[in-house]
Amino acid sequence: MNGDIVLKADRLHTVFEVKSQHQEKALLRAVNDVSLTIREGDVLGVVGESGCGKSTLGRTILRLEEKAAGEVLYRGTDIFSLHHKEMKQYRKKMQMIFQDPSSSLNPRKKVISLLKQPYKIHKMGSDAEIQERLESLMQEVGLNPRHQRRFPHQFSGGQRQRIGIARALALNPEFIVCDEAVSALDVSVQAQILNLLLDLQQKHKLTYMFISHDLSVVEFISTRIMVMYLGKIVELADKPELMANPLHPYTKTLFAAYPVNDPAKREQKKRVVMGDVPSPINPPPGCHFHPRCPYKMPICEEKYPEITEAAPGHQVACHLFNK
Amino acid sequence: MQTTEKQTTDKQNSAETMIEIKGLSVNFNTQRGVVKAVRNLSFSIPNGKTLALVGESGCGKSVTAHSINQLLPMPPGEIVSGEIWFRGEDLLKKSEKEMQKIRGVKISMIFQEPMTSLNPVFSVGRQIADVFLTHHALSKAEAWERAVELLNLVKIPSPAKRAESYPHQLSGGMRQRAMIAMALASPDPGLMIADEPTTALDVTIQAQILDLMVSLQQRIGMSLLLITHDMGVVAETADHVVVMYAGRKVEEGDVFSLFREPSHPYTLGLMNSLPSNEKYRGASRLEAIPGTVPDLLSIGEGCPFMNRCRYATEICGKEFPDETRLSENHSAWCHNLSAVKESK
Numbered sequence: 001m002n003g004d005i006v007l008k009a010d011r012l013h014t015v016f017e018v019k020s021q022h023q024e025k026a027l028l029r030a031v032n033d034v035s036l037t038i039r040e041g042d043v044l045g046v047v048g049e050s051g052c053g054k055s056t057l058g059r060t061i062l063r064l065e066e067k068a069a070g071e072v073l074y075r076g077t078d079i080f081s082l083h084h085k086e087m088k089q090y091r092k093k094m095q096m097i098f099q100d101p102s103s104s105l106n107p108r109k110k111v112i113s114l115l116k117q118p119y120k121i122h123k124m125g126s127d128a129e130i131q132e133r134l135e136s137l138m139q140e141v142g143l144n145p146r147h148q149r150r151f152p153h154q155f156s157g158g159q160r161q162r163i164g165i166a167r168a169l170a171l172n173p174e175f176i177v178c179d180e181a182v183s184a185l186d187v188s189v190q191a192q193i194l195n196l197l198l199d200l201q202q203k204h205k206l207t208y209m210f211i212s213h214d215l216s217v218v219e220f221i222s223t224r225i226m227v228m229y230l231g232k233i234v235e236l237a238d239k240p241e242l243m244a245n246p247l248h249p250y251t252k253t254l255f256a257a258y259p260v261n262d263p264a265k266r267e268q269k270k271r272v273v274m275g276d277v278p279s280p281i282n283p284p285p286g287c288h289f290h291p292r293c294p295y296k297m298p299i300c301e302e303k304y305p306e307i308t309e310a311a312p313g314h315q316v317a318c319h320l321f322n323k
Numbered sequence: 324m325q326t327t328e329k330q331t332t333d334k335q336n337s338a339e340t341m342i343e344i345k346g347l348s349v350n351f352n353t354q355r356g357v358v359k360a361v362r363n364l365s366f367s368i369p370n371g372k373t374l375a376l377v378g379e380s381g382c383g384k385s386v387t388a389h390s391i392n393q394l395l396p397m398p399p400g401e402i403v404s405g406e407i408w409f410r411g412e413d414l415l416k417k418s419e420k421e422m423q424k425i426r427g428v429k430i431s432m433i434f435q436e437p438m439t440s441l442n443p444v445f446s447v448g449r450q451i452a453d454v455f456l457t458h459h460a461l462s463k464a465e466a467w468e469r470a471v472e473l474l475n476l477v478k479i480p481s482p483a484k485r486a487e488s489y490p491h492q493l494s495g496g497m498r499q500r501a502m503i504a505m506a507l508a509s510p511d512p513g514l515m516i517a518d519e520p521t522t523a524l525d526v527t528i529q530a531q532i533l534d535l536m537v538s539l540q541q542r543i544g545m546s547l548l549l550i551t552h553d554m555g556v557v558a559e560t561a562d563h564v565v566v567m568y569a570g571r572k573v574e575e576g577d578v579f580s581l582f583r584e585p586s587h588p589y590t591l592g593l594m595n596s597l598p599s600n601e602k603y604r605g606a607s608r609l610e611a612i613p614g615t616v617p618d619l620l621s622i623g624e625g626c627p628f629m630n631r632c633r634y635a636t637e638i639c640g641k642e643f644p645d646e647t648r649l650s651e652n653h654s655a656w657c658h659n660l661s662a663v664k665e666s667k
Binding site for chain 1: 379380494496497525526527528529530531533552553554555556558559561578579582583592593594595596597598599600603607608609610611612613615616
């Protein structure tokens with residue numbers, strides 16, 4: 001539980017310049033003042049709807065996007081202060097698994113050269129060593145090493161995701177961001193990949209940040225869960241605490257919106273939340289959720305609520321809990 | 324042939340049955356060989372009820388929907404056998420001209436991505452008004468008014484203003500609402516086929532759209548064929564469920580029996596693959612189905628699930644099992660149901 005802190009984000013902002021409908025420049029605050037810590041062995045699940053900034057957060061933490069403000073500390077080192085060469089050393093430790101393996105794997109390269117790439121970039125090992133390592137890697141993620149001369153299109157979706165996982169694992173990382181890693185897969189295959197991710201985590205003592213729009217997946221795999229809405233953290237707590245005791249009105253409506261796999265319970269469901277997710281380019285003033293919130297108070301339209309500790313380790317950003 | 328006798332019974336049945344599919348088999352004749360996409364599929368939907376067709380990619384659920392509407396590309400598609408009775412008429416015997424009077428009028432369709440079914444160069448109000456102009460004797464102004472009423476009915480905020488919007492100006496959820504409105508504009512909506520209607524939507528919007536579909540369906544008495552891979556969506560909306568695997572129906576039942584007692588090894592595996600399953604509280608592994616869906620090109624006469632099934636015996640490779648009735652409204656197609664039940 002209380003392992004060393006692997007990663008710490010402090011008041012992190014990521015901003016994109018976009019053009020609005022009338023060609024005016026506008027700022028999209030994809031990640032807006034996010035602070036979090038991830039400890040060794042944790043699986044931090046990040047849930048939220050499209051446009052909430054969960055993927056951008058994952059990418060910024062790995063320095064795949066430039067930050068606008070704040071800092072990201074990887075084992076105490078501010079990764080944005082590193083030069084290219086130093087950063088390269090850190091990239092070995094921090095990897096990513098993407099949603100769509102077919103668009104993240106070069107279709108013209110055979111599996112073997114796709115998997116060799118990380119070793120070549122980092123100039124690690126002799127050819128024979130790499131070959132040996134590759135075969136055990138393929139075996140480890142459930143691919144047949146005899147298929148190493150195949151192209152990505154010759155594999156099924158689930159197998160392609162296994163290639164993506166093998167590539168992320170190649171350099172023995174400590175921390176992996178899984179961005180919708182099982183979302184494109186059929187449920188029966190999704191279960192296989194989730195099992196694989198958990199097995200690998202135990203075996204290699206990995207720490208994950210697991211981004212998904214699917215609460216059931218996040219609930220299953222995570223130790224801590226963070227809920228985002230329009231670039232902000234609205235709630236963050238240990239999984240058992242958050243699932244048993246969600247506090248933020250958005251968390252509650254989000255959880256209630258997920259269909260329950262039991263037809264006998266369909267009548268008991270609460271009313272659905274109204275309205276669409278607003279545009280992140282011009283979010284509502286005050287608390288971003290207030291136009292859809294059933295507990296709206298006057299202050300919610302004026303001031304964004306500070307994040308507070310409602311219970312030990314349970315953070316929430318809502319005026320209802322600001323005393 | 325006892326066609327006359329059959330037709331009379333079908334006419335009688337049509338009083339309660341909206342659509343009945345009998346023994347439908349669909350092939351795709353590809354360069355690599357014959358893909359048997361749907362095999363000997365039968366089901367029916369009573370008036371005003373919802374049937375969910377569930378299964379993973381490639382199980383034949385969308386092909387079934389396209390067969391009903393005769394939107395299969397032929398060739399390479401080919402309906403090898405079967406009948407599709409809609410309100411007492413076999414749709415497979417209709418000409419393309421006759422189908423045009425049914426498609427979009429009596430049978431409407433909603434797809435996963437509404438952007439591909441809406442015309443990007445006309446406002447949504449215009450597109451809905453066009454349906455009224457085609458099927459009702461209305462002036463343009465009246466048709467527009469009716470279109471705005473429908474947008475209001477599907478709960479689009481400020482419908483008069485939104486009617487003037489083009490599809491790209493609407494959010495995904497709004498577009499799906501507009502599609503539903505268009506389906507309702509027809510003079511005689513009988514069956515709505517919804518192919519993964521909420522898969523591309525955020526979960527709070529999904530809840531709104533499902534809610535809307537169910538309430539409108541009850542109001543109008545339409546039948547709904549819901550095609551989905553999401554067991555949660557099935558549990559919340561369906562009356563009856565058909566589970567498909569690699570082109571075959573493997574289990575069917577009313578939604579309560581099927582979720583209470585999933586009986587086919589595939590249905591069981593599917594339920595066990597869901598991380599939200601109650602039994603995984605605090606667990607660190609899921610009971611996944613091993614292997615992957617077989618290549619439909621090389622499927623034999625046996626049960627297509629046998630390679631992934633831990634109950635498989637010799638007979639499974641030889642012939643596809645007959646129906647086993649588990650209760651009045653619940654059946655499964657498996658040779659080893661008793662072994663499955665014992666091990667549960």
